Amino acid sequence: MVTIRYGVIGVGGVGKAHVKAAKELENIELIAVADINVDYAKKIGEEYNVHWYKDYGEMIEKEKLDAVSICVPHFLHAKIGLDVIDYDVNVLMEKPITITVGEAEKLINKAKKHNVKLGVCFQHRIDPESIVLKDLIKNGMGEPLRGNLLYTCYRDQRYYGKGAWRGTWWGEGGGVLINQAIHYIDLFFWFLGKKPVKIYSMMDNMLHNIEVEDTASAVSLLENNSQAVMQFSSFDHPSIFHLDIRFSRGAIIMDSSGAKYVKTPMLRDMIENKIKRTEPEWVTLSNIEVKYTGHKGILYDFANAIIEDKEPLVSGEEGKISIEVVNAIIMSGFLGKVVELPLNPEEYDKILEKLKERKPLGEKYSL
Secondary structure, three states, rough: OOOOOEEEEEOOOOOOHHHHHHHHHHOEEEEEEEEEHHHHHHHHOOOOOOOEEEEEHHHHHOOOOEEEEEEHHHHHHHHHHHHHHHHOOOOOOOEOOOOOHHHHHHHHHHHHHOOOOOOEEHHHOHHHHHHHHHHHHHHOOOOOEEEEEEEEEEEOHHHHHHOOOOOOOOOOOHHHHHHHHHHHHHHHHHHHHHOOOEEEEEEOOOOOOOOOOOOEEEEEEOEEEEEEEEEEEEEEEEEEEEEEEEEOOEEEEEEEOEEEEEOOOHHHHHHHOOOOOOOOOOEOOOOOOOOOOOHHHHHHHHHHHHOOOOOOEEEHHHHHHHHHHHHHHHHHHOOOOEEEEOOOHHHHHHHHHHHHHOOOOOOOOOO
């Protein structure tokens, strides 16, 4: 079987999941790891019997790699990604693709120029229920009419003390939106199949001693004139996840207990009394088998995309959608008004600079 020569940059956190997955996959040959913290690099290198480096550039040059996973703090995603692409090496970026939509566009454009693959690690797209629901949506559910996404989680203050970059505008680029909720924002808009054209939001820091938001609510208008509502927090205990989308010929619901769907006749025809209203039954998804899930599934798909010269499941363009939504929610919350998408990257960069200057905890988002 054809394999690709693979490396992982950043192995102190989630990079360890990429290393484990790469080591176990038949279409990847894990060659080396790199981390600026040589203790991390050496420990993982010895544990998995691969070469280890402090300098990722040296690793790429010496080992003649085909692809790497980049698993470093958010603020380094764009810089390291652009560097790696200059070596004509394929890049799988741990989420988010970058901190800003402008950085994402630079990565996407450079990857195209160098003819390399750019993928983003949103592993919930490869969950068995997600695969089945997406297929059902594409094959007969029609247009989205409305959507609701509620995602809340719990992070204590110690979580933000694990790294100086956490909970900051300069390092993390946001709070619950960019770190935890972005997985579900990606899933939500992937299911909806329509991009937002307007977003209005409110956000605040309610309970944490951090610079960034720990709660946000947003309403979005989609390109087909449907509406999607989202709410997030990082102080909910217990946590909540609920995704609900209604289409012109059906609906899906996904939450912490599982996923289900229903197919209906055309709703407009029922409403206009052209056909008789029916009471369809919900179908619960269960016992779905897929080859690989999680990080393993994403890496397997990315390696195949390189081998077969096709787009990965989550391309750079796909990964850009969720960061643009996050940027838009932050921008609207800061300005207190509706923002239009596509965002102007320069305008968002100015907002982010203003947020970085924010001093006292609890100061409201105003210019």
